[in-house]
Amino acid sequence: MEIIPGKTDRISHDLLEVLVISHVNLMDGDIYSIRVNDMIYPIACLIIENANAASFEKLNDDNVHFISPPQTLFVMEGQPSIISCQVNSIDQKIEWCKDNKKWITENERIRLEADQFGFHRLIIDKSELDDQGTYYAFLGDHFTTVTLVVEERIDEREVTINALGTDTEEDDYREYLVPLGSTATIACELENTDEVQELVWRKDGKQIEFTGDEKVEHVVNGLKHYLVIHDTEADDSACYSISINNMEFKIAHLLVSNYATPIDSKYTKRISRNSLH
Structure with a gap:
């Protein structure tokens, strides 16, 4: 089928394929399939089905509508998810539904909020893999969607470095294998940020440019800096380092292989304050 902007959208992420159909009408009723290698x-x-007008709460103003477009939200397993939409009028009642079949109510993990700017939020505490799906926000007979992709937490190896900024006498990279087509996360934890003026991730000595294509991400959480590489391929095999104030710290030698198995240990390199002198 043809992807039509504003009507249909295809989302591909790792092994997940999502087809989003907006503004559904009777013509969209059909059998949907996917072709993989000509299969x-x-x-x-x-x-x-024709919507039963009695099943929807009538809006007081026909001009009330969503002003936020359909979107996709990526979140790491165990982190909170904030799913939001915006309406052009305040004090409106929004109903949330997951995968267009399960109505959502508040519980010990889920909170529903709204503010004076027309934003409505569905907040999930400590996201789980089962939370992944498409969330619908209904406003009368209008709706918008947010597709939530929950990424499985990647184990990290923990390495302590000494005051010289290296974890071995040879000042070498630690090697580890990553399965082809997976998500690799390389982490670096700083002791503090008081003396950090510039922080740059490098691949084989060259600065990594983050272009926003979601292939490679730099994620910051407190003192931890993560380099996240999605859908790993052979070209991702390289030596990765981090440069802080023009001082380079070797982090990991990544080997992407079909024969790799998931790593059980934790991968984090800690950089002490003394290392920056």
């Missing part, structure tokens, strides 16, 4: 796999039979 057709039926996925779903979509049946569109």
